[in-house]
Amino acid sequence: MVGAGPVGLTLAIGLRRLALRVRIVDKAPATKHEARALVLWARAREALDALGVGETLRRHGVELDVVTIHARGRALGELTTGWARSAHARPLNIEQHDIERLLCEELARLGTHVEWNTEVTDVKVHDDRAEFTLRHEDGSVESAAAPWIVGCEGTASVVRDRLGIPFEGRRRTGLQVVQGNARPTWSLGHEPGRGHIFLAPHRSLLVFPLPGGGYRFFCFRDDPDPSLAAAPTLGELRDLVADTARMPELRLGPTEVPWLNRARFSDRVAARLRCGRGLLAGDAAHAWAPVGGHGMNVGILGAHNLAWKLAAVHHGHAREELLDTYSDEQRLLAVRYIREMRFNFMELPLPPLGYRAFTATVPAALARRGFQRRLDLRLSDLGRSHAGGALSWHRPGRRHRTGPRAGDRMPDVTVTTCPVDPTDPAPTRLHTLLGYERWTLVLHAARAHPGVLDRLREACATFPAPVRVLAVTPWDGAEAARLGHPDDLRLVRPDGYVGLVAPLARTALLRDYLAVLAADGPGAVRESRPIRPHRAH
Structure with missing residues (x-):
């Protein structure tokens, strides 16, 4: 791992929790003392919580409840946060140097320490390894190798340069x-x-x-x-x-x-985020002006996306082509952000005519609950989806249109687990029942008959990675709608996104989905072929 900023540290923690040995180097002398990025939005907070550091970060930050919008010396209205259904619905203000310090401490508890004053000067990737050259603080040079190398060292990435990956885009002028x-x-x-x-x-x-x-x-x-x-x-x-x-x-x-x-900034995205055994994450992969304050968050979500996939491939649980889905999903996410942030008129400087027109609409917009909800959902990143990607297969029952689609984040529905004690239902949030170390097959307890459960477990048993079959009862009717139709199953990825939506009766679809991902066995090598989106009718 090259680079010990928030993204590199998040990735290292994720890999350590999935039982991979990690070496992480940074040419800086220590964690930064500069403030830099400030805000963690809801989805990044969920990702960090899944890695075991969410509560630690919360204790060192301050949640943002409301933002007052001003113009011409008067208040136009208030934007409230926390509309989203999440245990981390509000943005958390915590400075980047504190995030890095806390993540370094967590990584050390997992047995890995950052090697400071260590600079990567060259990288070469081969079919089975990555070779790299390190220059240490005392001037000595080390040649080393690892199964994989990930560049998280910022926009001037040596890893990206040595892999020959173009950093496409242009400088933002006038800002x-x-x-x-x-x-x-x-x-x-x-x-x-x-x-x-x-x-x-x-x-x-x-x-x-x-x-x-x-x-x-x-x-x-x-x-x-x-x-x-x-x-x-x-x-x-x-x-x-x-x-x-x-x-x-x-x-x-x-x-x-x-x-x-x-x-001043440039809007740039790497042409691809993977070149064989070399990968890119964070600002080495994508960078743009901090309009919206999402750059660090997108990088953290990318690390959360990559760690489980890299571990699955390295452990022989999945084909190497799974890493290409990281590149595709993360690049698309970055491109969408760059496009959307060009229309963020709440933060971009406007000429006088545009300013007058925009501020005239703000009071009426802020007075509408629907506008507040939509804006909060967009800022939170909870509505971001990988729909249409190679890992998102959507084939619900013929008339079943409720609940999350394949590629969406699985909602944090209030549920009880099966079986349920009628005297003590013990409601809990669904996200506390998911796990970063496994896939989770979610279905309604009302349909979890023994024969159904046996068929589902049998289908999952052939998949090398762990899959938990989880039967839950929604807490009420509203939560049931959020969970989806009782006759459908939802296979949730380790990073909390829905991979497959299919009828409970169509166990073959579940088998097919897992078969496409699975490697033949530990250390197996398959004929290289891309994982493609499923076209179900």
Whole structure:
């Protein structure tokens, strides 16, 4: 593993939990002390929780409850969070250097320590291994090999360069981000769970509370002087904030860990995220302007996607072509983000006419519960889907249209397990019954007759990876609709996405799905062929 940022550390933790030995190196002397990324959205929080670090991160962050939108010196309305059905519905503000420190501590508990001051200078991949050259702090050079190598070392990725993978895209012009941590003296007071967005012509200012006190100020603005590269002073940030928010009396003081930054960005995605035994993740695979604050989150979701697939292939449970589905799914996710963020008018700086038109619509939009729900769902990443991908087979019963489709995140439905004690139903969230170390076959307990369960277990028994057959009872009618029709089964991937939707009576579809993924046995080599989407009629 090359790179010990949030993505590399997440991937390393995932692999260690799946019983793989991991070596992780980084040319930096230690974890970063710079603030950098700030927000973990709901889906990334779920992924980190599945890896056992969700509660630790929560204790060191602050959840964002509400954001007030301002323009022309007055409040236009409030955007509330937490509409999504998830144990981690609200965004968590926690600074990147704290995330890295906590993930490093968790990785150390799993028996792996980051090798700092160690730089990868060359990479070569072969059919059965990856060879690489390391330069250590004392100047010594080491030649080493591993079954796989994953580049998570950022946009200037040596791994990507040596694999010969183009980093496609272009520089974003006309956009500059000025940001910093500061303690404001202003009339708005301080609520730990409240943030603010200030809109003005040619700029948009986001202000989010920090766990240790103070706020992170992000100002997306036009770029009148592209030659200006130095970090802003606290005075420049104060003037920019005061002008945008129309608060001439504003004062900004430093936080305990000061940070000021000026940045410009490119929108780029690697042409592919896999080249044989070499893979890419995080900013080495995709990067864009931090509009929406999803860059780190998408990288973490990519690591969550990759770890179980890499472990399955390495353990001989699945064909090597499974790793190509990581490349396809993650690239498509990144491309969609870049496309969508170009229309994020809440954060992108607008010219005066566009600003007036947009801010005129904001109060009415924020007053609608439906708008709040849709926006919260999009920001949370819970609605992101791999539908249409090679691992998403959808063949429900003829008239069964309720519940998640193949490729969707499995909803965190409130259920009871079968059998149920009528005196103590013990409701629980479905996600607590899933597991990153296995697949889970979910069906309604009302249809879990002994013969049905025997057929399903028999079908799963031929698959080398563990599959849990889980019969559940939805807590009420609304939860039943979210779970899907009782006559359908749903096979949930280790990362929580639905792989297969099929009628309970069509056990052959389950067999076919698992057969396409499965390797012939530990260490087996099959004729290389892509895993293709299933076209069911």
